[in-house]
Amino acid sequence: MTLMWQWISRALCFAALACVVACGPADDAAAPEASGRTAVVLQTDWYPQPEHGGFYHALLTGGYERAGLDVKIRPGANMTNIPQLVATGRVDFALGTSDNLLVAASRGIPLVGVFPHFQHDPQCIMAREGAGVDTLQSLDGKTVMMIPGLPYVRFLQRSLGIRLQLVPMDFSLTRFLSDPTFIQQCFVTSEPYYVSRQGIEPTVLRISDSGFDPYRLAYASAAFVASNPDVVSAFIRASRDGWERYLGGDVAAVHERLAELNPQQTPDFMAWTKRALVDYELVRGDAEAGEMLGRFRHDRLERQLAQLEALDMLDGPVALSDAFAVHLMPPELAQGFPDPLPVASAVETDGGDRTR
Amino acid sequence: MTGLGDRGRGWTGALKRHAAGWGVAGWPLLVGALITGSWYGGIVAFGIPEYQLPPPHRIVEAGLEEREVLLTGAMQTAQASLIGFLISVAGGLVLSILLASSRWAYQGIYPYVLLLKMTPIIVVAPIVILWAGQGLASITVITFLVCFFPIVANTTMGLRSADANLLDLFSVYKAKGWQQLLWLRAPGALPYLMTGLRVAAALTPIGALYGDTVAGMGSGADAGLGFVVLIFSAQFKVPALFAAAFAACVIGFLFVGFVNVFAWWVLHKWHDAYVAVD
Structure with a gap:
């Protein structure tokens, strides 16, 4: 059985490889x-x-x-x-x-x-009032929903000497609206509008203020x-x-x-x-x-x-x-x-x- | 599988044993070499850049470079997989026994088990996170939802397929319900349970990895493998992504391998499929 699994997975790997090879680079001109x-x-x-x-x-x-x-x-x-x-x-x-x-x-x-x-960059962090966040510095130790691995995530932590608990971005506002302590990334030009129409005034911190812009x-x-x-x-x-x-x-x-x-x-x-x-x-x-x-x-x-x-x-x-x-x-x-x-x-x- | 059971004597036996050894190790090695060869060949022949398909040695390099992140990630994911798997087994067994215990329970409950199964996990996951919060709890629940159905479906089927003559025999001897379950239905359902476990074991890492990507949490270096994949992907670390894929493969193999050994241990003494081999 294990051997069969090996074969199946190898076959799949090979199929994937063949796909990649088959769809080579397209015409540039x-x-x-x-x-x-x-x-x-x-x-x-x-x-x-x-x-x-x-x-x-x-x-x-x-x-x-x-x-x-x-x-x-x-x-x-x-x-x-x-x-x-x-x-x-x-x-x-x-x-x-x-x-x-x-x-x-x-x-x-x-x-x-x-x-x-x-x-x-319009990239921002927006926080509910219950999160107790008023500056980028005060994000230290908080749980923040943002895309992990992006340069600015690392920059914030290194340059400000803070540590964030990251949660993968789900590109929705559901949790922000339901949890009064929620913090997530946003565009200064977009999400704050939507959130404020739901009667919530978020704290919006621009990441460019950290010097990463x-x-x-x-x-x-x-x-x-x-x-x-x-x-x-x-x-x-x-x-x-x-x-x-x-x-x-x-x-x-x-x-x-x-x-x-x-x-x-x-x-x-x-x-x-x-x-x-x-x-x-x-x-x-x-x-x-x-x-x-x-x-x-x-x-x-x-x-x-x-x-x-x-x-x-x-x-x-x-x-x-x-x-x-x-x-x-x-x-x-x-x-x-x-x-x-x-x-x-x-x-x-x-x-x-x-x-x- | 090659004829491991055919234990001849003398030189023919030696030759056959040799051939069996070749079947276990030789063929996979040969195909592995072929795949690796065409991998390199394809990269050279089609000029495939590393960000599309990295050569194997770059994947090994990246795997070594990121070994700490990959190892902690794999451990976290293995942990979530294990917890999710064990809960599915426990929950699956209890539910199966309930479903097999009476006709009304089966007819009343099974449609809802199916409903749960048919709802795609991608839709359910955000709700799970709302209820169980970000982190291990949600990942475990997601893993559970992914791998509990095969266990329930197979085990219920097993419990319900006891031989009618044997059931008659049990009732002739006025066996109680629990005696019938323990001495007739349960042993007969074991092979079915093992099939369910195998399917679930292969699904478990998928559930845990997907759980990581939506319900994972970490600061980068202390997150599960799915979360690590998100990071590598955002940073265009393609060789490291492949290395993460292999790490996930290893977890899957360990799970399936463990279940296979367990199935052999439970069944080899009496079940035809195992007895015949020896």
């Missing part, structure tokens, strides 16, 4: 459609919501179309393997954070940040960027324009569509989120500090890299000029980077065209 536009997929990190507003704006008002792109926005909640999907060419662009991008790059997952749609960004695989520089460049410009207009108040079409796609998004909720995006300067950042919609600052990225290094989260060296498509951005969006590299060197780093 994006194919132009009959319309002359290039079809690309943008995989988001959540259900459709105003935090993706600028991308939807570019999609719905023809921004991407005018840029020669036929963009499909694919929502993706609770997915942990998005970077792998991008690296293997199953999606072209995805949304994530700069810290995870750097960690992935250090582990040999060749990803390139192309457009930061958030200058600051990654960009939220769109990224692509190094191979895709290398073989489709025009597509990436067009995506950056059209996305930036979409966000500019969305923040500028042209929200009607976007919010109408978001409500269709995600019925949880009521007009009032979306207006609240949009206001939070502006009030917290999440998208545009602080102009006085040299931040700007869509801009990567080299010094900030260097600092993030040093923080990750100190947390032992990097497996190998990461060159910022390789990890961000600065050579394809409008010059004002890449601040403080060493002189733009010739495009060729970026191509060589990933072995060029991997199409089969």
